[in-house]
C-alpha cells in the first residue's frame with residue numbers, strides 16, 4: 317500500500333482559481349472592499365483590547381478609478397501588513413488571515429464582524445486584472461512593503477515607502493474587463509454590495525454607504541419613523557409598509573434583520589426577491605429561497621446572518637441545520653407578530669387583512685407550525701364587508717341554522733358577491749351568514765382547510781348543496797301556490813326564450829322573499845318586482 321499527500325501544481329491551479337473563483341466578475345469589488353473593512357475592524361479590535369495605542373484617525377475606505385492608466389485602487393487605513401504577513405496571507409493561497417484573527421480574539425468577545433474566512437477572496441482581483449499590486453504599511457513598527465504579481469505563480473516582494481498605516485490594492489485592469497473602468501458601473505456595484513458596510517466607503521470623494529443601517533441597531537433604539545425611513549431607503553418608490561418584524565437572535569444562530577409587510581392588496585402585483593440577504597452587512601444575494609419560508613417570500617426587507625453558508629451550492633442550503641432553524645424562527649416571529657396585532661388591536665388587524673390574508677392563508681396551507689398559530693387569528697369577512705369572524709366566532713353565530721344533516725358546520729361563501737348577488741341575497745334572507753372567499757388563493761385554501769378543520773364544510777353560495785341546506789331549513793310557506801308557480805314559470809320561460817345565458821329559478825322562497833330569481837351569467841341581477849307578477 318502506498319500513502320501520500322496530493323501535490324498541487326500551482327501552474328495549473330492558479331488559472332483555475334482566477335477564472336472560476338466566481339461566476340460573476342464584479343464580485344472582486346465585494347471581496348477587496350470586504351478585506352479593507354476587515355483590516356479596519358481588526359484595527360479597532362486591537363485598539364479596544366489595548367494592543368494598538370496610536371491614533372485611529374479617519375478610517376474611511378476609498379475606491380478610485382483611473383481610466384487613463386486603467387487602474388482601480390482600493391485603499392484603507394486598517395492594520396496593514398508586514399512583509400512576513402504578505403508572505404503568509406497572500407502568498408499562501410487559501411490561508412485565511414481573517415479566520416486566524418477571529419480565532420485569536422474570539423475569547424475576548426471581539427473579532428466578530430470579520431467578513432473573510434476562505435482565504436481566497438483576494439485572488440478574485442485577478443479575474444479582471446493583468447497585474448495586481450499591494451502597497452501596505454502595518455500598524456506595527458515595520459517598513460512598508462510592495463507586492464506585485466502578474467497572474468503567474470511568481471510574485472515580487474520588496475520594501476517601499478508609504479506615509480501612513482494601511483493598504484492600497486492596485487488592479488491593472490485587463491482588456492476584457494474595461495467595463496470596470498466606467499464610473500457608473502463601479503458605482504452601481506458598490507451600491508449593491510457595499511451599501512451597508514460598517515465602515516465609510518468613498519467612491520472618489522463621495523460616501524456611498526450607510527454604515528449603521530437600522531437592522532444593526534437594537535429595537536429599543538428605534539422609533540416607528542426610523543423603521544419607516546429605513547423602508548424608504550430600501551424601496552424609495554413603495555407605499556409605506558403595514559408593519560414590520562425586527563429579527564435579533566444571537567443564539568443558537570446569529571440572525572438580525574427587519575422584515576416588512578408590504579401593502580399588496582388584491583392586485584397581485586407582488587414583487588418577489590425583495591428580501592436581501594447580508595452577511596455581516598455585506599450584500600450576498602436576493603435569492604433567499606429556503607432561508608425564508610416560501611409563503612413569506614413576498615415580504616420585503618433585510619436579513620443578515622453570518623451563519624448561512626454562502627459559497628456552497630444552493631441545493632445544499634435546504635439541508636443546512638442553521639438554515640432550517642432560521643426558516644422556522646422567521647415563521648414563528650411572523651405568526652407571533654400577527655397574533656399580537658390581532659389580540660391588541662383587532663381593528664387594525666382587520667384593516668390589514670386585505671393585505672395579510674393572502675400570506676396567512678398560504679402559510680396555513682403550507683406550514684403546519686404556522687397553521688397551529690394562525691388558526692386563532694384567521695378571519696373571514698362577511699359578504700357585506702367590514703365584519704370579520706374567526707372560525708370560532710362564525711361557529712357561535714351560525715351553528716343553530718347552518719349545521720347540516722351530518723352535524724357539520726356549513727360555511728357558505730361567495731367567490732364573487734356581485735355576480736352571485738341573487739344567491740347571496742337568498743341565503744341572507746334565510747338568516748345565513750355568507751363570507752367572502754374571493755381571492756386566488758381561496759379555492760386552494762378551502763380545499764386544504766376543510767381537511768384540517770373538524771366538522772366544517774364549505775359550500776359555495778350558488779351550489780346545490782347550499783340550496784339543499786336552504787331547503788332543509790325552509791318553512792314551506794311559499795307566497796305562491798303550486799299553480800301560480802307553474803303559471804309564472806311559463807311566463808318567464810316564454811318571455812326569455814330568446815335570451816341566451818339566462819337562468820330562471822323558482823325557489824318557492826319564504827313569505828318575506830321574492831319567489832323568482834333571474835340570473836344572467838355575465839351580468840346577473842335580481843329582478844326586484846317579480847312578486848307583483850304573481851298576482852297575474
Ligand code: ADP
Nearest residue numbers: 351355405412413414432433434435436437438
Ligand atoms: P480572507 O479574507 O477570506 O481571509 P482573502 O484572500 O480575501 O481571504 O485575504 C487573505 C488575507 O490577506 C486576509 O485574511 C488578510 O490577512 C490579508 N489581507 C487582504 N487584504 C488586506 C488588507 N487590505 N489589509 C490587511 N490585510 C489584508
Ligand code: MG
Nearest residue numbers: 351432437438
Ligand atoms: Mg477576504
